[in-house]
Amino acid sequence: MDLNLSPADIAFRDMIRGEIASMVPEDIKVRVENLQHLRKEDFLRWQSILDERGWAAPAWPKEFGGPGWSPMQRVLFEEACFMAGAPRQIPHINMIGPVLQTFGTDEQKRRYLPGIPTLRDWWCQGYSEPGSGSDLASLRTKAVRDGDRYIINGQKIWTTWAHWSNHMFCLVRTSDAGRPQEGITFLLLEMDTPGITVRPIHSLDGAHDVNEVFFEDVAVPVENVVLGENQGWTVAKFLLNAERTEIAGLGQSKRLLHFTQRLAERLSESGVSPSRLEAFRSQIARISIDLRAHEWTLMRVIAAAPGDSNAPSASILKLCGTDLLERLSTLLMDMGGPVGLTYDEDARNGRSEGTPPYGHMLNGTSATYLEFRKSGLVGGTTEIQKSLIYRESVSRWGAQ
Amino acid sequence: MNFDLSADQRALIDTVEKFARSTAAQRSVTAPAEAATEAAAARWEQMAELGLAGLVIAEDDGGIGLGAAEVVLVSEVLGYSLAQEPFVTAAVVAPKLLELSADNSLRAKHLPAVAEGGMRIALAGDEAVHDFDLEHVKTRVQADGGRLLASGCKELVIDGAMATHFAVTAMDQAGLNVFLVAADQPRVTVIPLRGLDGGWMARIELDGAEVEGPLFDPQSGLASLECALDHGTVAICGEALGLMNRMLALTAGYLQTRHQFGKAIGTFQSLQHRFADMVTAAEQARSGTLMAAAALANDDADTRKANVSAAKSLVCRHGRAVLEGAIQLHGGIGITDEYELSRYVRRMIEIEKTWGDTVYHESRFARLTGSR
Numbered sequence: 001m002d003l004n005l006s007p008a009d010i011a012f013r014d015m016i017r018g019e020i021a022s023m024v025p026e027d028i029k030v031r032v033e034n035l036q037h038l039r040k041e042d043f044l045r046w047q048s049i050l051d052e053r054g055w056a057a058p059a060w061p062k063e064f065g066g067p068g069w070s071p072m073q074r075v076l077f078e079e080a081c082f083m084a085g086a087p088r089q090i091p092h093i094n095m096i097g098p099v100l101q102t103f104g105t106d107e108q109k110r111r112y113l114p115g116i117p118t119l120r121d122w123w124c125q126g127y128s129e130p131g132s133g134s135d136l137a138s139l140r141t142k143a144v145r146d147g148d149r150y151i152i153n154g155q156k157i158w159t160t161w162a163h164w165s166n167h168m169f170c171l172v173r174t175s176d177a178g179r180p181q182e183g184i185t186f187l188l189l190e191m192d193t194p195g196i197t198v199r200p201i202h203s204l205d206g207a208h209d210v211n212e213v214f215f216e217d218v219a220v221p222v223e224n225v226v227l228g229e230n231q232g233w234t235v236a237k238f239l240l241n242a243e244r245t246e247i248a249g250l251g252q253s254k255r256l257l258h259f260t261q262r263l264a265e266r267l268s269e270s271g272v273s274p275s276r277l278e279a280f281r282s283q284i285a286r287i288s289i290d291l292r293a294h295e296w297t298l299m300r301v302i303a304a305a306p307g308d309s310n311a312p313s314a315s316i317l318k319l320c321g322t323d324l325l326e327r328l329s330t331l332l333m334d335m336g337g338p339v340g341l342t343y344d345e346d347a348r349n350g351r352s353e354g355t356p357p358y359g360h361m362l363n364g365t366s367a368t369y370l371e372f373r374k375s376g377l378v379g380g381t382t383e384i385q386k387s388l389i390y391r392e393s394v395s396r397w398g399a400q
Numbered sequence: 401m402n403f404d405l406s407a408d409q410r411a412l413i414d415t416v417e418k419f420a421r422s423t424a425a426q427r428s429v430t431a432p433a434e435a436a437t438e439a440a441a442a443r444w445e446q447m448a449e450l451g452l453a454g455l456v457i458a459e460d461d462g463g464i465g466l467g468a469a470e471v472v473l474v475s476e477v478l479g480y481s482l483a484q485e486p487f488v489t490a491a492v493v494a495p496k497l498l499e500l501s502a503d504n505s506l507r508a509k510h511l512p513a514v515a516e517g518g519m520r521i522a523l524a525g526d527e528a529v530h531d532f533d534l535e536h537v538k539t540r541v542q543a544d545g546g547r548l549l550a551s552g553c554k555e556l557v558i559d560g561a562m563a564t565h566f567a568v569t570a571m572d573q574a575g576l577n578v579f580l581v582a583a584d585q586p587r588v589t590v591i592p593l594r595g596l597d598g599g600w601m602a603r604i605e606l607d608g609a610e611v612e613g614p615l616f617d618p619q620s621g622l623a624s625l626e627c628a629l630d631h632g633t634v635a636i637c638g639e640a641l642g643l644m645n646r647m648l649a650l651t652a653g654y655l656q657t658r659h660q661f662g663k664a665i666g667t668f669q670s671l672q673h674r675f676a677d678m679v680t681a682a683e684q685a686r687s688g689t690l691m692a693a694a695a696l697a698n699d700d701a702d703t704r705k706a707n708v709s710a711a712k713s714l715v716c717r718h719g720r721a722v723l724e725g726a727i728q729l730h731g732g733i734g735i736t737d738e739y740e741l742s743r744y745v746r747r748m749i750e751i752e753k754t755w756g757d758t759v760y761h762e763s764r765f766a767r768l769t770g771s772r
Binding site: 001002003004005006009072281282284285286288289290292293294295296297299300303304305310311312316319320383385386387389390391393394395396397 | 401402403404405406409468469473645648649651652653655656666669672673675676677679680683684685686687688690691693694697707709710713714762763765766769
């Protein structure tokens with residue numbers, strides 16, 4: 001056991017902090033730090049800046065054009081991005097990228113990988129369906145083989161950024177035989193294929209991130225299957241594992257914590273009563289402590305070899321990350337006080353250029369609370385995670 | 401950074417585990433003070449033979465010179481078997497005080513005796529019984545001819561009943577400092593106090609007792625004391641991890657073997673989720689403790705203190721979550737003193753009340769990090 005960062009990691013941390021700090025455009029940084037939603041153009045601009053340095057796909061190995069960083073280096077990179085006010089990483093880069101690198105055919109790699117880091121090709125994830133949420137394996141969007149193509153009918157829902165995407169990776173049902181998991185296929189498709197309709201869903205905070213996607217006799221060539229027909233569940237499980245560090249939500253939590261600290265300063269300057277401030281500050285202290293522990297849990301997870309039963313489970317990372325985001329966003333709304341009565345949702349969501357009546361910083365206090373009600377639902381609900389933790393841990397503890 | 405055990409660390413753990421298992425049954429929670437402390441002293445002799453008394457003491461001073469990671473590992477094993485006393489006080493806090501001492505002759509004179517286990521030093525710092533204020537000290541040291549004499553009363557001295565010496569905080573003309581006091585002198589009265597977990601601590605009355613010291617330069621007395629206590633605090637956090645692991649193991653076993661409504665109670669989702677909360681709490685406490693162990697090496701005192709306070713508050717808060725979950729999931733047996741769980745619950749609460757609880761450490765953390 002060695003509890004200190006290696007000299008090489010310390011050198012990398014210092015380098016990456018300095019570099020990233022000098023790379024983030026000022027206007028993007030201001031929007032990020034005010035918790036405004038970014039526009040598609042903001043993400044495109046930031047990814048192309050990163051791409052110039054070869055850092056646009058931090059989880060990719062060198063042979064596919066990535067930086068070839070270790071998990072620890074990726075965490076240090078993410079921390080540097082947070083400190084500099086950079087946009088959060090686009091999750092799909094680290095999801096579909098590793099999937100294609102591991103399971104894709106040479107043709108799929110050649111065709112799809114180059115457009116991913118720059119976001120020239122923007123991918124969305126077609127997993128959830130109206131009838132299949134936590135029980136994903138029950139999904140019913142059907143792909144029927146017809147010569148050298150599949151004909152797809154069905155519906156996906158909660159599809160993040162489907163309206164910004166030109167590609168989708170999705171799970172479809174190709175067989176009803178055997179266990180539900182055994183009839184699922186992982187499929188790539190282009191969003192402009194005839195028969196696809198995208199309809200917006202506005203979240204509680206008025207933002208448009210997620211969508212419904214309808215498929216009506218959508219024809220997809222069979223060479224768009226990844227790994228093989230009815231092998232989709234294997235790919236889906238691999239993908240879940242690949243996003244282990246991202247489900248921790250560390251950067252987002254640090255961003256919200258930093259925001260509450262700035263807000264506390266502002267409340268203090270505005271003459272908010274000491275007892276009210278004290279109530280908030282003691283919560284900030286407790287959350288800061290929990291965030292530090294969470295960061296160490298993340299390091300314990302990424303430092304562990306695959307399958308090491310002594311490492312904390314990834315479900316614990318998700319659970320603690322969710323808990324922090326929920327508490328931070330709740331605290332932020334509480335600290336906002338009466339100013340949270342007003343909300344200029346177009347200004348927060350990048351749909352207008354106007355300035356909200358009390359400024360961008362205060363505009364999102366209640367809205368952030370509403371936004372982060374999603375954190376206990378995405379990527380496996382809190383209750384699903386707890387059941388997983390029980391299953392993984394009870395035999396380990398019971399065996400002693 | 402890596403969290404795997406080295407071969408040496410694995411061997412150390414195996415040795416301590418073997419000792420702790422073989423002697424666990426010898427610890428009586430009903431024995432009177434004298435018999436209990438004699439037995440504990442005999443066990444400490446055995447632990448010293450294994451090298452535990454000199455674990456962190458430099459090889460030049462007669463120890464084996466290991467670091468904070470090993471302290472946490474050893475404490476955890478001792479916690480798992482409730483075999484802790486007096487490791488944290490005699491083998492972590494006391495050596496750190498001597499190591500930090502400005503008086504090299506005291507260090508050279510006493511560290512080897514501490515390392516071989518014959519000298520058991522307990523920290524006698526507390527005078528207040530309602531808070532954890534290290535500076536609340538009325539005990540005074542005054543010169544009398546060529547000697548220095550201390551007078552005052554020290555409360556809740558952990559492992560005090562079995563100590564051969566006390567590291568006493570006291571005021572001299574220059575301010576707060578720490579002095580060494582031999583227990584076996586007529587002007588020292590040791591009044592054993594029964595601990596919540598059945599062990600023995602003590603109240604110490606000093607009435608012109610002869611002291612050695614001071615250990616520190618006048619301006620660094622408090623800072624050195626805080627540093628030594630931070631090392632001790634990380635060690636009891638490690639012990640708490642062992643307690644939590646044992647409570648998880650007992651609970652997991654119970655969930656799988658206790659049947660109600662015709663099936664194992666571990667098949668009920670509400671109970672599964674409560675257990676998942678306990679596991680999650682224990683993992684966060686572990687992460688915090690490892691973070692603090694790493695921070696002990698930090699040259700910046702405020703960074704060290706903030707991380708130690710974070711860890712201790714996590715351990716107190718999550719330790720309580722684990723013990724409450726363990727009691728609830730055990731049902732009636734969970735509130736039965738005769739059942740093993742009781743000892744772990746009681747020791748966990750003792751740890752909460754040793755060297756700062758959640759309120760104390762969250763507020764120290766807030767002060768140090770500017771959240772307040």
